[in-house]
Amino acid sequence: MExxxxxxxxxxxxxxxxxxxxxxxxxxxxxxxxxxLERMCGRPVEVHGSGRTDAGVxxxxxxxxxxxxxxxxxxxxxxxxxxxxxxxxAVLRAELAADKFHSRLSAxxxxxxxxxxxxxxxxxFSRRLVYELGRPLDIEAMRKAAGLLTGTHDFKSFxxxxxxxxxxxxxxxxxxxxxxxxxxxxxxxxxxxxFLQNMVRILTGTLIQAGIGERNWQSMNGILxxxxxxxxxxxxxxxxxxxxxxxxxxxxx
Amino acid sequence: MExxxxxxxxxxxxxxxxxxxxxxxxxxxxxxxxxxLERMCGRPVEVHGSGRTDAGVxxxxxxxxxxxxxxxxxxxxxxxxxxxxxxxxAVLRAELAADKFHSRLSAxxxxxxxxxxxxxxxxxFSRRLVYELGRPLDIEAMRKAAGLLTGTHDFKSFxxxxxxxxxxxxxxxxxxxxxxxxxxxxxxxxxxxxFLQNMVRILTGTLIQAGIGERNWQSMNGILxxxxxxxxxxxxxxxxxxxxxxxxxxxxx
Numbered sequence: 396m397e398x399x400x401x402x403x404x405x406x407x408x409x410x411x412x413x414x415x416x417x418x419x420x421x422x423x424x425x426x427x428x429x430x431x432l433e434r435m436c437g438r439p440v441e442v443h444g445s446g447r448t449d450a451g452v453x454x455x456x457x458x459x460x461x462x463x464x465x466x467x468x469x470x471x472x473x474x475x476x477x478x479x480x481x482x483x484x485a486v487l488r489a490e491l492a493a494d495k496f497h498s499r500l501s502a503x504x505x506x507x508x509x510x511x512x513x514x515x516x517x518x519x520f521s522r523r524l525v526y527e528l529g530r531p532l533d534i535e536a537m538r539k540a541a542g543l544l545t546g547t548h549d550f551k552s553f554x555x556x557x558x559x560x561x562x563x564x565x566x567x568x569x570x571x572x573x574x575x576x577x578x579x580x581x582x583x584x585x586x587x588x589x590f591l592q593n594m595v596r597i598l599t600g601t602l603i604q605a606g607i608g609e610r611n612w613q614s615m616n617g618i619l620x621x622x623x624x625x626x627x628x629x630x631x632x633x634x635x636x637x638x639x640x641x642x643x644x645x646x647x648x
Numbered sequence: 649m650e651x652x653x654x655x656x657x658x659x660x661x662x663x664x665x666x667x668x669x670x671x672x673x674x675x676x677x678x679x680x681x682x683x684x685l686e687r688m689c690g691r692p693v694e695v696h697g698s699g700r701t702d703a704g705v706x707x708x709x710x711x712x713x714x715x716x717x718x719x720x721x722x723x724x725x726x727x728x729x730x731x732x733x734x735x736x737x738a739v740l741r742a743e744l745a746a747d748k749f750h751s752r753l754s755a756x757x758x759x760x761x762x763x764x765x766x767x768x769x770x771x772x773f774s775r776r777l778v779y780e781l782g783r784p785l786d787i788e789a790m791r792k793a794a795g796l797l798t799g800t801h802d803f804k805s806f807x808x809x810x811x812x813x814x815x816x817x818x819x820x821x822x823x824x825x826x827x828x829x830x831x832x833x834x835x836x837x838x839x840x841x842x843f844l845q846n847m848v849r850i851l852t853g854t855l856i857q858a859g860i861g862e863r864n865w866q867s868m869n870g871i872l873x874x875x876x877x878x879x880x881x882x883x884x885x886x887x888x889x890x891x892x893x894x895x896x897x898x899x900x901x
Contacts, residue, residue: 405770406772477770518658519659519736520658522736
């Protein structure tokens with residue numbers, strides 16, 4: 396008898412080579428989770444994430460699922476993981492899910508935040524979670540550019556995987572550009588039905604170009620039309636990015 | 649010609665053996681600052697802190713002063729330090745101070761915060777700055793106990809240095825016990841004219857005992873009267889403590 400457990404996870408990605416297990420390397424979030432669960436179950440297990448976060452990217456609410464032997468309650472799974480995981484990975488919730496629930500395939504909406512410090516002031520307490528740009532941003536220009544990127548588009552120009560064969564059409568429901576709560580902090584909040592490889596970081600790098608006047612906000616339409624990675628801006632650094640939450644159709648859970 | 653520069657500093661104390669330089673060890677905040685300033689000036693310099701923070705304790709607004717050769721503007725000193733200091737120490741401000749200004753001797757008021765997580769929930773993003781107690785606290789009992797500790801008292805029972813010869817009389821202007829902003833977080837804010845070695849951590853450990861019912865809030869008077877370290881509670885862990893600010897009489901600056 397097996398059960399499907401849904402995990403909600405937090406991690407500080409700073410010292411990891413991203414979510415996805417790569418060969419035998421132990422420095423990935425997926426690898427750490429699987430190692431602890433293998434110890435718990437006495438056999439290898441596979442943890443399915445809602446998506447791969449890049450090296451250095453954080454998560455406040457990543458979702459994963461794993462099929463485990465019945466007999467462990469979700470609360471016991473959570474406690475076991477929190478006891479043996481390193482202190483930069485935490486399980487916030489463990490819940491019983493429907494057999495057909497899959498953290499990636501069942502996901503309907505995701506939210507990412509990208510945090511930028513514009514003041515040039517260093518902050519030792521948030522340094523791992525914020526990109527220190529150190530120059531002012533034109534928030535209105537960024538909001539106008541963000542408006543053109545919102546909606547259903549082919550985001551091929553914003554995809555880091557140039558050999559991608561599958562559809563690169565995605566829907567962005569909203570991109571908010573907000574100042575605060577601290578002076579100098581600018582937060583970009585992206586909500587969409589899914590994001591391509593490196594997409595949020597390339598969108599951010601392009602919006603920063605609009606914010607520092609290196610690019611007109613009107614140019615976003617042309618970038619989308621080009622369907623060419625060269626047309627978009629650079630990829631913003633990993634440390635500013637955090638996967639905030641993933642949501643599911645309740646019938647699927 | 650020399651000038652007296654006042655520095656306002658931030659540091660994450662996690663990987664340091666406290667503020668104070670100890671022999672040749674390079675793992676102290678004072679040692680890091682002096683090493684960079686020696687490189688800048690081409691001769692050894694001594695940095696005077698407003699007080700010694702313990703190993704693992706943080707600062708959001710520590711103040712120090714240093715006599716430097718004239719010719720370096722305060723802004724240049726700040727930029728040089730921020731360029732060569734490790735990323736867990738930052739200079740927020742550098743200002744010209746009166747010759748007689750001394751960060752410790754001129755200080756009139758200090759504020760410390762101690763952060764406690766009561767929910768048992770782990771938070772990977774704040775883990776270096778919060779003590780994970782993991783059990784509920786009786787806030788009202790802690791407030792009543794804090795009220796008895798406020799004022800001018802001989803705090804010998806709350807001093808970590810048992811061989812201390814000088815006066816252990818200090819004035820605590822206020823101790824606030826607040827819940828939030830996040831669920832489960834309890835913050836103690838101490839303002840006083842000065843604090844003895846380990847004093848804030850021993851006050852916190854004793855207030856936690858009142859909060860978990862191990863000690864009556866009324867017992868604070870007896871602890872003060874005992875003038876004996878054994879009478880007070882244990883020292884709370886370093887990671888929850890942060891020196892928030894130090895204030896000075898404007899005529900002294």
